Amino acid sequence: MPHDSSRNQIPSLAQRLGRGDRVALARLLSLACKQEHRSTIAAAIRGQDASASPRDAEVIALTGSGGVGKSSLLGLLVNDYVDRGATVGVLACDPESPISGGAVLGDRCRIATGSATKRLFVRSLSTMSGQQGVASSVALSLRIMKAFGFDRIFVETVGVGQGDVAIRDLVDVVVLTLQPQTGDDLQWEKAGLLEVADVVVVNKSDLPGADATVADLRQQLTSSDSPSVAIVQTSVADRTGIETLAAAIDTALRSRRDVRSMNAHAAKPRAIAAGDTTQTDPLLEQIADYVCAPANFSEEAWATARLCLFDSLGCGLLALNHPQCTRLLGPVVPGATLENGARVPGTAYRLDPVAAAWNVGCMIRWLDFNDTWLAAEWGHPSDNFGGILAVADYQARQGNPLTVRDVLSAAIKAYEIQGILALENSFNRVGLDHVLLVRIATSAVATQLLGGTRQQVIDAVSNAWVDGGALRCYRHAPNTGSRKSWAAGDATRRGVQLALWSVAGERGYATALSTPQWGFEDVLFAGQPIALPRPLGCYVIENVLFKVAFPAEFHAQTAAEAAIALSPQAGSRLDSIQRIRIETQESAIRIIDKTGTLHNPADRDHCLQYIVAVALLKGRLAAEDYEADAASDPRIDRLRSLMEVVEDRRYSRDYLDPDKRSIANAVQLFYDDGSASQRVVVEYPLGHRRRRDEAKPLLREKFISNVATRFSPQRVELLQRCFDDDGLDAMSIDRFIDHLVETS
Incomplete structure (x- = not known):
């Protein structure tokens, strides 16, 4: 009879449902509309819940x-x-x-x-x-x-x-x-x-x-x-x-999650006393499920990921012209190379993947020219390319073929993990540096690239949380220093190390975040639960911010644009400037509003007033402008002394508005004769999603200009063809890296 036939189909349909079968889903929903099938369906679903990880x-x-x-x-x-x-x-x-x-x-x-x-x-x-x-x-x-x-x-x-x-x-x-x-x-x-x-x-x-x-x-x-x-x-x-x-x-x-978490938190001591420690923190499972799922992203996400890859490589190659960076590169100790190891772009180094991740991550971040993410926490998602490229090239050279597409998929996921965690979880407000999110994201995607299972991803990520966080003292006076240029390399290196240990069988810690008294949330986050405020997808890569025209802390990018627009006028009336007014967002005031002596390049490239002064004087901004020779120009400090920095509350609101995500600044010059320049307002920097089409050709020029500082014209032309190649995604990653390394 049809009735019996339908009833007999239900267990099979429930099994197919657990495998993502849309036909089974549609059929079960139809059967659920009939009273006589509901108890059978409910029992079958309970059976699936017991045998799977729902x-x-x-x-x-x-x-x-x-x-x-x-x-x-x-x-x-x-x-x-x-x-x-x-x-x-x-x-x-x-x-x-x-x-x-x-x-x-x-x-x-x-x-x-x-x-x-x-x-x-x-x-x-x-x-x-x-x-x-x-x-x-x-x-x-x-x-x-x-x-x-x-x-x-x-x-x-x-x-x-x-x-x-x-x-x-x-x-x-x-x-x-x-x-x-x-x-x-x-x-x-x-x-x-x-x-x-x-x-x-x-x-x-x-x-x-x-x-x-x-x-x-x-x-x-x-x-x-x-x-x-x-x-x-x-x-x-x-x-x-x-x-x-x-x-x-x-x-x-x-x-709602916070309420559930607090209820669970209150019950946890009783559960632990009873020996029940099997419940894994939901955040660990969410990250693992996302990383292990097939890549199913928008075309915009894939296209932006390609831009991020080339932009990051260009930034890293440009950094090789700076001895302060190159002195930190190479094997951990002289001679500790690996013949078939991961390569470091722009060099002849062949290293184990942990050391290679340090090298590549350090290069990409050194000049503060790579992409940016701004939210409750700030950061640079492209820092994860250090670990991703090192692991991918190492895997390919061990006979485990990976393509550029695999690298882009890992990048989209790493960007998303770091960026979504940053949306509402402000680690800087408790004194922790944002690079801990690089360690979290790299450990997850590196484990997957190494062939790890879902459980091994959970294990690696849990250990990344157990590591705690670096202090932010090296980003602020009086301790501002070059560690802020290599901290991300250190974080992505650690992520790779944890991934390798996890794949080797090292255990994880299921409640690394939520364990009372000893977990990350209680020890370092004032007992506040850490959660994902939106589902993991491809939101971050689509909205990432590029530093297109000049290296500067991102909250100052629009201020630099405004100052460059005023530069012709400022240059002709430099001695007549009496006051400079900068209107900005609250985050910029908290991070880069600096007065007094600036001690080194790391201090200068995170000073709003210094960036505006150089842009007014030169009508441009380059990495060398942060070096001691450029900083010795007395006109820079004179202009800095004339500046007042104030918060525009609308800019602060729009900065946090998910429909806008602006990073606005306004600059205006006032002269000793009572006149004033126009008030130049730039709300969205050139690297913003709203100006992506305008930025794309300039990002291409930036990449070509950066690689030209390291390679011959013939090699630059080859890399330019790679940039323009629609079929690049299918190229094996080791072949792609071949184009980027020194042969001797």
């Missing part, structure tokens, strides 16, 4: 009355997550057709899947009579979708009634969607949805009345003792507010 996807519900634009908003929101590389499942709970009993809205048509369809699955569920907006099968459907392994699951419910409040028990975050001037406030207040909402969206904010609706909401939330609920304005018509909404959802999810 990924506990977080679930977001969008609810609100019909016509407020939930489906269109959901489409843009889902596409935002998919574009970051996340896999997303959507359950749309539609009204039941009185004729067919099926779903009638078909919200799937509102979601544009495009080329990312493999990362997205959408299913409509009909709402059973009396269940309001939550379909009676939604709980089981969510269990099925979680077993499939989505990163995020969205549930859309239709209508506003008491039944929708039940969604709270099934999901992690509830998003209530409204529109201006609709009278919806009576409905959602009566239904109690405001009490269960984590985020409230005022959609169609391009319409009149949006600000008044927001004001009413704030008053209502304050009076209802729910001030922590985020309010976001969006407009599907203008495509605005989507990234802000995604960030608000991620923040709400993180808050």
Whole structure:
């Protein structure tokens, strides 16, 4: 009988579900709509959970009355997550057709899947009579979708009634969607949805009345003792507010995780006393799952990763012209070379992968000319190329073929791990240096490049956390020094060492972060949980910041651009300048607002006033401008003494706004006759994603110029062809490195 046939299929479908079979997923969701199959499906899913390592996807519900634009908003929101590389499942709970009993809205048509369809699955569920907006099968459907392994699951419910409040028990975050001037406030207040909402969206904010609706909401939330609920304005018509909404959802999810973590933290001493120490920190598992998953990134991510690879290599080759850098390179002790070892670009060194990672990482970072990531924590994700290139070349020369594509995949993942951890976890505020994130990211991707298993990735990353963190004292007066130029090389080297030990069988530490009293969070992070504020995908590589025209700490890049624009005027009236006003962001004031004596190049390239002074005087900025000879020009310190640095709060807000991520500065000159220059404002530096097309040809010129300082014209031409070669990804990595090393 058909009934029995369907029942007999269920265990097999559940097994296929665990392997990512979309056909099995669709079939099980269909069967779950029928009451007679639900107990069998639930048992089969429980069996799969027991035999596999389930990924506990977080679930977001969008609810609100019909016509407020939930489906269109959901489409843009889902596409935002998919574009970051996340896999997303959507359950749309539609009204039941009185004729067919099926779903009638078909919200799937509102979601544009495009080329990312493999990362997205959408299913409509009909709402059973009396269940309001939550379909009676939604709980089981969510269990099925979680077993499939989505990163995020969205549930859309239709209508506003008491039944929708039940969604709270099934999901992690509830998003209530409204529109201006609709009278919806009576409905959602009566239904109690405001009490269960984590985020409230005022959609169609391009319409009149949006600000008044927001004001009413704030008053209502304050009076209802729910001030922590985020309010976001969006407009599907203008495509605005989507990234802000995604960030608000991620923040709400993180808050939920924090609550769970605190509850688990309180229970942990009892569990440890009972001998239960098997639970692995979720962050370790999330990183391992991401690193071990197939590379499925946007074309923009792959293209930007290629730019990052060439830019990093060019920066490293340029650094070989600086003796302070080259004196630190080579084997650990003279003669400790490895004939078939990893090569160091621009040299004839052949080294073990740990030493090679140190060399390459030190070169790339030395001149502060490589790419940058700015968030709650700062850093330079390309520092990870030290470990990635060393391990990849070593593996290839041991007979384990890897391609440029493999290197790019590892780079995208390393950038993402470092950058997403940096979004909301500020290590600098507790005195730790950002290079600890390089160690974390390199240990993860290096283990994977070495052929390590998921568990070995967890082991390596856990040991990277156990290492703790370097202090930031070498980046600040009175101790500013050259360690800031080699600290990243040291971090990526350590990541490779931990990866090699892990693959050799060295154990890891499952609760390295969360163990009470002894874990990283308690010892070094004031007991605050460390978490990923958004899913790991390809967001960081797509938004990474390039230093295109000059080497300078990134918070000063737009100030340098503004000063260069003012240079012709400043040069003709240099002695008449009475005051120089620099308006900047809070982070710049905290990091690079320096007065007094600057002791060395490391001090100067992290001084906002020095950078602006040189740019005003010369109309350019180069690495040699930080050396002692250039710094001896008395005009530089005179101009520095005339500068006032103030925070523009809008710049600080826009710096943290995920829809903008600006790094704005304004520079203006005031003269002794009472006149003033124009106020030159640069909000987005040349290396910003918003100016990527403008920067690409200049990044090519930067690479060619940098390699020309090391190689013959014939070699430069060969590398230029590599830069332009669309088929480069398929080239073996050892052949690519052949083009970059000295032959003698």
